Amino acid sequence: MTKLNFKKNEYTPLYITIIILFVMMSLINGHKFLSLNNLQAMAYQMPMIGLLAIGMMVSELSGGINLSLVANANFNGIFIYVVLSWLTKGDMSSANLSQVLIAISFSFLITMIIGFINGYLIAVLKIPALLETLGMMTLLKGLSLVITEGYTISGFPNSLTFLGNGDLFGVPMSLIIFILVCYIVHIILDRTVFGKQLYFTGANQTAAKYSNINIESIIIREYMLSAFFAFSCSLIMIGQMNSVKATYYDSYLLIAVLASFLGGVDPAGGFGKIMGTILASIILQIISTGLNLMRLDPFMVTAMWGAIIIFVLFGKELVKNLHRILNRRKRMA
């Protein structure tokens, strides 16, 4: 019971922001914003930023960061292309379901290997995560560029693109995947021994080590979990873009850091829940869709995304100062 109350308090500001933004965008854009088509489009787009933000959040739980997230997703998509075109001898669109599944399994494997390497270097060799993943990002992006020679590669079979652009009874597949992945990860983070130990490790690595927690293994598994989000992203991305490229969604990398921060993740580690990050992703998506409908420049969206953190800071200070003034008045009276 107490737990429920706690949760309510924690995310109230985010819920309020969502409601305010939603009402504001509805008032400005009218039925355009509230139309079924638009809501569907939002549900279709949100999973990308959501998955990246949660992948980032997972890596931040131990006080790290995963800059290789987007590069990893792109590399993964390109790897699927490599395997598929090898299996089908160059004609990807003719691939049957089993070939698609084989390609997906291989790419899953390679993502886990990348996640393992990240985690190993960070946990065992104690390399700062920022540096390690910066290097990994550059390396993966380089490999993607070498494989694709910088071109956009399309022609994926429908059975694969369905995951990104299809829908089930009107609900976008991407949203279904998103909800599914979020649920699984929620269970992993909040209901398993590993999850609890991960939070503990993030809050204080030394204390964790002295409390029977194998921090090396925890951090390695953490980065593998983070890489899992790169994998999920790549599946959705192939469908939504109908192609792969070395540099898709590059600008989303740092936005993912912002989103997780907005969702209450402490970059120093140990604090942050999946729900907060999901809410923050919804906020970013409402801003993006709303501004797009107003026919504003897409870069206005970028500016607003950057500005929202600063608004939050200003807002917090304002509220604090108001409290102080009110309290002083009360005391005087």
Place this chain on the structure above:
Amino acid sequence: MKKQILEVLKKREMLLFLIIVAISLFVQSKSPSFLTYENISNVLKACSIVGIFSLGVLIVTISGGFDVSFVAIAQVSEYLVVWLLLRHIQGNIYIAFTLAILVGTLLGLFNGFLIDHYKMPAIIITISTQNLFYGIMYVITEGRLLYEVPQYLAPLSTNKIFSAVAANGAEYGISTVTVLWFALAIIVAIFLRYTISGRSIYLMGGNSLAAQRIGINITKSTLMVYGIGGAIAGIAAIAHISIIMTVIPNSIVGTEMDTIAAVILGGASITGGVGSVLGTILGVILFAIINNSLTLLQISSSWYNVFIGGIILASIIINALQLKQQSKRKVRVKVEA
């Protein structure tokens, strides 16, 4: 004597220098046009912009901070300065620099203020301001390119010192942009090494609490560090306009991480307190030489990122292994025989 040589080799600058020499000799053996004055001056010119940026990044990194907004700051300065010079101010190159430095400093101070006042992680703040600056600029300018740039900005990149004439009649030599880079590097090196404000940046990055305790005003220092970072981004902006003579809103966006990587490779510590101008210059040059070598050896430029990523990973892994060895050898208790 042997120990001394080992000590020197352990220094990051020396290591980078040796790697650069090794790569140069290798490329030279395959492609004789590499170690020519013409090629080298071109390589230096090509990396001058990143070189200038890296000096600002270096200062911020030494202070224990982090900045990804510097490219956005430069981009905003480019637009604002060219617009002012075309419409409102009769200018020359000095006025252009002054304006750019002014704009850069102001935006940098805004970063510094947010980081210091709200005690927020620098990475979060600068990601936000990067988007904010860049987004607002794009919205206001609607992403238009400015082809019309004051002509007096051109000589900065076309003028050369020690120029010579190539066989085909083209003139080549060290570009003044490169001179600007090195001059700025010397100023930054002197600032960091010989002034109290410069040293206090190392103090702040090394141990912020201790710095406070000996009388360093952290707020002032933070503002100074990000202000200088912004100012240098402003200088880079003018140099950049001079080279391409157009203002393209997204021409340098996305190079932030490369610059940061060069600074780190140059020996600066991401946790602050350590870093040198020489190392940073060598880091930038190493990246530029790799890029150039790929062209000369006719390898697809796609490989550039692979090499860079490989080098970054290799260098940090070697570093980490060294540290591990050191801590293993540490004597904790003097055990009697």
Place this chain on the structure above:
Amino acid sequence: MNYIDIEHCYKSFGGVHALSDVSFSLKPGEIRGLIGENGSGKSTLIKILAGSLKADSGKIYLEGKPVNSWGALSGLTKGISVIYQDLSLFPNLTVLENICLCDQVKSKNFFIDKNQYVNKAISLIEDLDIGVDVNEILGELTIAKQQLIAIARALLIESKLLIFDEPTTALTREEINKLFKLIDKLKNNNISIIFISHKLDEIIEICDSLTVLRDGKHIATEQVKKLSIEEIETLMVGKNFNYTKKSEYNLLSSEPVVLELKNLTKKNNFKDISLKLHKGEILGISGLLGAGRTELASAIFGIAPCDSGTIKIENKQIKIRKVEDAVKAGIAYVPEDRLIQGLVLNYPQRDNLVAPSLSKCINKHHLIDEAKITEIAKKWTKAIGVKTDSIHKTARTLSGGNQQKIVIAKWLEMNPKVLILDGPTVGVDIGAKAGIFKTITEMVEKLGMSVILISDEIRELTANSNRILIMRNGKIAQELSDPKDIDDTYIQNILNKQKRVL
């Protein structure tokens, strides 16, 4: 004439009085011990002296003259330096820079001028017998040498008053001896010294006089010679305090051996350690810092495994390469540094309590069972008597003694055979110490554990253990198994002998 006088000083934080009506004066060349329990106002007083805090009211006189503005950093400009516990130096810079930058920052020049300091720095380094080159990077020196550099820095700006904040915590006895000699020398140069330490024997050893603070109030200022340790403790706690001696000194040698070490060795840490721990025994290990006690404990617990030698638990030989091995074998360790190694201060007490035993808090689907966590946490807080209004509050909100109990309690669900306690009462108020030992003794009786108790407070060990091992330079130097031997003065003599040997 006194060097410094503080009269009727008040300071409060948000309504809480940190200092109330404290007066304090110090003669030139006087060594004053400043003692008091946690939260007694020691650090507030130091901060006011150093100038990083401003007193709410009160007067300060320096050499008889009233000082008006006592704002930020005025301490430094007026000749008062603090040697902080964390030293507050710059590990990334050279020795020379560390020594001179303080003076340079003060000077407000634009350019730095290090050369004028080289000779001064070299002569200071010689004077203090540090034995380093001015161009060495500070971070590569030992802590003791770094501390001397911090002193050199203070002497360079011609400080008249040096405040040492817990200067001995990270030093070996050899290094402490050297420091004390140096402090004597400073005293002869008419420099006043305030010495803060929780080790009362050190206070008695080095100080001329001492000031006791309690709850932000000045309790007493006395000549050290006139007081005994017991009297000082009484002044600090405000009531009589005595250890109750453990009545039974039976050796338990007939009980089975739980833990046996044979020739345990780790390079640069310890060598040839052999010992046997019986069931239900409390084995004390003492020895000065740098004797290898903590290193031995971390090897048994798998934090930093040993190089060679054998470890047997209940006659079964086991290999301990990591913490999990040790825990599986039934070994638990309560580490030295409670705040960093023991607890996640920002997490609820409940979560801290189940950290090692999380794998037991699962339901039949192998998912975490929150109710079970609460149940386990409640069970042990009750069993061990942690005073808390809610286990859902963070560990930070507890007092030192109760925090320590949480660190002990979190191991009990694992039902350990051997519990290693490393300095369990460091930083715990004297009043709370007895409570912790009572808990330990109870747990030994109730749960049939064996305990290795590491401490540098001899009286604590004699009162609470069945047998004591003294470690010196990485080896076991002496075993005191005959109860008659274990007597405070006897052990103090051994330690004193050790001091002299060094």
